[in-house]
Amino acid sequence: MLPNYLTVLVYLLVGIVIGGALLTLGFLLGPKQPDATKSQPYECGFEAFQDARMKFEVRYYLVAILFILFDLEMTFLFPWAVALRRIGWPGFGAMMLFLLVLVVGFLYEWGKGGLEWE
Amino acid sequence: MNSWLNGLLSWFLPHLAGIILVTVVVILSVAYLTYAERKIIGYMQSRLGPNRVGKWGLLQPFADVFKLLLKEIVLPERSSVILFVLAPILAIVPALATWAVIPFAPHVVLANLNAGLIYILALTSIGVYGIILAGWASNSKYALLGAMRSAAQIVSYEIAMGFALIGVVMAARTLNLEAIVRDQSGGIGHWFLIPLLPLFVVYFVSGVAETNRAPFDVAEGESELVAGFHVEYSGTTFAVFFLAEYANMILVSALASTLFLGGWSSPLAGTGIPLLAANGLAWLAAKIAVLLFVFLWLRATFPRYRYDQIMRLGWKVFIPVTLVWLGVESLMIVGRVGPWFRGGLR
Numbered sequence A: 001m002l003p004n005y006l007t008v009l010v011y012l013l014v015g016i017v018i019g020g021a022l023l024t025l026g027f028l029l030g031p032k033q034p035d036a037t038k039s040q041p042y043e044c045g046f047e048a049f050q051d052a053r054m055k056f057e058v059r060y061y062l063v064a065i066l067f068i069l070f071d072l073e074m075t076f077l078f079p080w081a082v083a084l085r086r087i088g089w090p091g092f093g094a095m096m097l098f099l100l101v102l103v104v105g106f107l108y109e110w111g112k113g114g115l116e117w118e
Numbered sequence B: 001m002n003s004w005l006n007g008l009l010s011w012f013l014p015h016l017a018g019i020i021l022v023t024v025v026v027i028l029s030v031a032y033l034t035y036a037e038r039k040i041i042g043y044m045q046s047r048l049g050p051n052r053v054g055k056w057g058l059l060q061p062f063a064d065v066f067k068l069l070l071k072e073i074v075l076p077e078r079s080s081v082i083l084f085v086l087a088p089i090l091a092i093v094p095a096l097a098t099w100a101v102i103p104f105a106p107h108v109v110l111a112n113l114n115a116g117l118i119y120i121l122a123l124t125s126i127g128v129y130g131i132i133l134a135g136w137a138s139n140s141k142y143a144l145l146g147a148m149r150s151a152a153q154i155v156s157y158e159i160a161m162g163f164a165l166i167g168v169v170m171a172a173r174t175l176n177l178e179a180i181v182r183d184q185s186g187g188i189g190h191w192f193l194i195p196l197l198p199l200f201v202v203y204f205v206s207g208v209a210e211t212n213r214a215p216f217d218v219a220e221g222e223s224e225l226v227a228g229f230h231v232e233y234s235g236t237t238f239a240v241f242f243l244a245e246y247a248n249m250i251l252v253s254a255l256a257s258t259l260f261l262g263g264w265s266s267p268l269a270g271t272g273i274p275l276l277a278a279n280g281l282a283w284l285a286a287k288i289a290v291l292l293f294v295f296l297w298l299r300a301t302f303p304r305y306r307y308d309q310i311m312r313l314g315w316k317v318f319i320p321v322t323l324v325w326l327g328v329e330s331l332m333i334v335g336r337v338g339p340w341f342r343g344g345l346r
Helices: A002-029 A058-111 B002-044 B060-069 B081-101 B116-138 B141-172 B177-184 B197-210 B235-260 B281-301 B307-334
Strands: none
Touching (some): A002 B002, A002 B060, A002 B081, A002 B235, A058 B116, A058 B141, A058 B307, B002 B081, B002 B235, B002 B281, B060 B235, B081 B235, B116 B141, B116 B177, B141 B177, B141 B235, B141 B307, B197 B281, B197 B307
16 A cells, blocks of 8 residues: 555655746756846736735635635545445435535535625 | 675666656656647637747747756745745645656556555655745745645635545555556456546546636636745746646556556557557557547636635545445445446455
C-alpha cells in the first residue's frame, strides 16, 4: 500500500518541477524590458486609480461557508456509501435523518434568499 | 544499506519513468486539443481554422509554445511577486498529479489507491487555490473580480460533482478506481451510465463549469472581464494556466469515462467480435475523445450564461437533483431493486 502513496508524492513533485521548469524557461528566454506603463495593472487603458484589494460582495463569503457545510456532509456520505449494503435499513434510515436535517437548513437558506444573485 | 538503496532505486526509476510517460502524453494531448478546438470550432463556423504551420496546420501548437516561451513575463508593479509566480504552479500540479490514479488498462495504473476517489476530490480542490491566488496576487481589479467569480463557481459545482461521485461509490461499493472500472466491465449493459444517468449528466455539466469552459466561462468573459484571473499573466506564466485548464478538461473527460462509461472496458465485451471486444487503453482514449468533442461542441453552440444563472443552476437545480437521486438510489439498493442493486451484498 505504502509504495502507491509514494508514487503519488513523486507525481506531485514531478508536477512542481514541470511547472517550475516552464516558468524558469520563460524567465530565461523572454526579453526583460519593464517600463512604468507596462508594469501597471491593466485597467482598460486608464491609469490604475486605486488599490485593487477592496471590499467585495458578501455573497462570495456566504457561498464559501455553504460550501464548507456541504463538503463536510460529503465526507460523511463517502464511508456510508461504501458500506451501504452491509448496514442495510438502519444505515439507510440514519443517513436519511441526517440528510433531512441538512435539507431543512438548505431550504431555510433558499427561502431567506441566500442563494439569490442579481 | 546499499541493498536498501538499490531496492529503493529499482522501485523508484520504473515508477518515475511511468509518471514522466503519462505526463508527456497528457501535455501532448493538451497541445493537440488546442489544435482540435480551433479546427473543429472553425469548421462549425464555416472557417478553416489554423492551416499555415505545417501540413493542415498540424504544427500550430508547437509554434504557439515557442512563441509563448519567447515572450516577456511582465510582473505587475503592485503585485505580490512570490504568490504571483506560485499561482500557476498551484494550478498545474493537481491537473497533472490526478492522473496517478486513473486506470489506463487492466492492472495498468500508476498508483492503485484504495482511496482513489477521495484523492481526486482532494487534488481537484487545490486547483481553486491557484485561481484565487492568481487574482489576489495580481492586484488588478479585473483579475480579482474574475478570481472571485471563478472560485465561487468552482466551489459551488464541486458539491454537485461530489454528490454524483457518491452515487458511483454506492453502486461500486469501493473508492478504488481500478475496482470501479472492473465492476463495469463486461459490455455496455454494465456501465454505471444506465442506473446513474442523471448523475452522469450532473457530473459532466459540473465538469464543464469546474474547468471554467463555455458556456460557463463568465470568469474570463472577454466582453466584460477581459480575461478574468489571468489578465496580468503573460508568456509562460500564462501558458502554465492554459496548460492546466486544458489538462483539466481531459481529466474531467477521463474521469467521466472511468466512473460512468466503463473506463478501459469495451462496450462490446462478451460479444466475441475480434479486436472490438477486447478491453484496453484504446477504448478509454476513444471515450475521452468523444467527451472532449462534446466540450468543444458546447463552446461552439451555446451563448454564455449569466453569472446568476450559473449559480442558480448549481445550487437550485443540480444539488436538489443529486440529493433526491442519492435518496432514490440508496432506497433501491437497500430494497434490493432493479439495476441499482447489482453485484450482491459484498
